Amino acid sequence: MMKNDMRDMKAEYERCRVLVEDRLDSFFIGEYPYKMLLESMRYSLLAGGKRVRPVICLKFCEAAGGDMEKALDAACAIEMLHTYSLIHDDLPCMDDDDLRRGMPSNHKEYGVFTATLAGDALQAAAFETLLKSDLPPAIVAEMAQILAEAAGAHGICGGQYLDMREERAELSKIEETHRLKTSALISASARIGVLAAGGAPEIIAAAGQYALSVGLAFQVRDDILDQTATAEEIGKPTGSDMKNDKSTFALILGIDRCEEIIRLETEKAVSALEGRLDDAEFLIWLAKSLAERAG
Numbered sequence: 001m002m003k004n005d006m007r008d009m010k011a012e013y014e015r016c017r018v019l020v021e022d023r024l025d026s027f028f029i030g031e032y033p034y035k036m037l038l039e040s041m042r043y044s045l046l047a048g049g050k051r052v053r054p055v056i057c058l059k060f061c062e063a064a065g066g067d068m069e070k071a072l073d074a075a076c077a078i079e080m081l082h083t084y085s086l087i088h089d090d091l092p093c094m095d096d097d098d099l100r101r102g103m104p105s106n107h108k109e110y111g112v113f114t115a116t117l118a119g120d121a122l123q124a125a126a127f128e129t130l131l132k133s134d135l136p137p138a139i140v141a142e143m144a145q146i147l148a149e150a151a152g153a154h155g156i157c158g159g160q161y162l163d164m165r166e167e168r169a170e171l172s173k174i175e176e177t178h179r180l181k182t183s184a185l186i187s188a189s190a191r192i193g194v195l196a197a198g199g200a201p202e203i204i205a206a207a208g209q210y211a212l213s214v215g216l217a218f219q220v221r222d223d224i225l226d227q228t229a230t231a232e233e234i235g236k237p238t239g240s241d242m243k244n245d246k247s248t249f250a251l252i253l254g255i256d257r258c259e260e261i262i263r264l265e266t267e268k269a270v271s272a273l274e275g276r277l278d279d280a281e282f283l284i285w286l287a288k289s290l291a292e293r294a295g
Contacts, residue, residue, distance in 0.1 A: 009285045013055060016068070020054040021046075023076050027125070040110040040118040041125070045083045047101040052218075052290065053186055054079045057193040059286070060207050063277045066197025070135060074143055074196055077130035078189050081147065084122035085156050085185075087115055094164065123151065135196060143192045150188035155180055174247055175216070182222075183215025206276045210283065213269035217262045217291045223250035224258050225294075266291040 024045055028038040054075030061071035090097040090105040091112060098108050107115035130147060133140050149155055159181025162173065190207035199207075227250050249258050269287040273280040 006285075009282060009289075012282060013286070016055045016058050017051045019058070019068070019072065020051050020075055020079060023072055024079060027076070027080075027129075036110070037114060037117055037121065040106060040114050041122055043109060044087050044100070044106045044118065045080065045122065047103055049101050051079060053082055053189040056186065056211065056214075056283075056286070057189040057196075059282055060190045060193030061196040063279055063283060064194045064197035064199035064203055064207075065278075066193075066199075070133075071193055071196035073129050073133045074135075074192050075189075077126040077147065078185065078192065080122045080126040080129060081151055081156075082185060084119040084126070085160070087119040087122070089160065091115060094160070126151075133196075139195055139198070143195050146188045146191055146195075150184040155184035155188075159184070170247075171249075171252055174249060174252070178216065178219040179212070182219045183212045186215040186218070187211040203276055206272050210269045210272040210287070213265040213272065214287050214290060217265040217269070217287070220249045220258050220262050220265070221291060221293060223248040224255055226250065228255070262291045 027045070028041045030038070032038065057075040057078055058068040058071050062068050086100060087106045089095055090100055091107055098105055100106070103109075105115075106118060109115075110118070126147065127144060130144055131140060133143070135143075151157065153161075159177050159179070162177040163181055187208045188211075190211035191204050194204045194207045226248065249261065253261070266287050270284050273283060277283075
């Protein structure tokens, strides 16, 4: 890819990210007796981050022939759900992390009970936001079902349970943990984007397969960065997996083997889209960019 093309892709990513950021900033404002709870929700929701999942949602909508604006509420709902999972992930009863996105974790800033409720409220708000989408009711219902599956026992919650219960796990169990904890929501983001465009079932399936591979590569890169990066570079504590005596891809396989997995999964993601979308250039660039990220 030429340098100009690379700049164009980065500019398009930033355009989508800002679109999501501006819409998110309109939520959870006003004077209420529980204003501090809303502030806690906004604190984590607006703390920055790459917004990978909502961008994937928007760009799959566009690639499937839709208008990104029509997928915007769905994309924001996905980010709300993701943010809830991060707040709970950092709690003392879970990973007990003090830093998230370069800022104190929600429970360090607002206390454990407020942080817990902020996560609960963001999960509910995700579905409220999605269900208000200006799309055909049948499409919205299917989106909500996909998001619910990604959130529950067969998605984030199931993955988090396995992550907490099986500190020393074999490789197949680690892969299953992260398929649920990380890849499930990324896959939901892609499929929901295609649904917003009214895409055909085969496009939805291809989007899901792309995202599952992107999600696995993303997690393996995370495991590498937990060993090799600084807290300043990734915006959260490093060495957490070793501190919590957890098995990871990087700790079991080593860095070189992990780099090979990232390469293979990225190739699978690209192959999933070949011949199925008229313009998959951005999504292909995104898969490669996430695989190579340093933070």
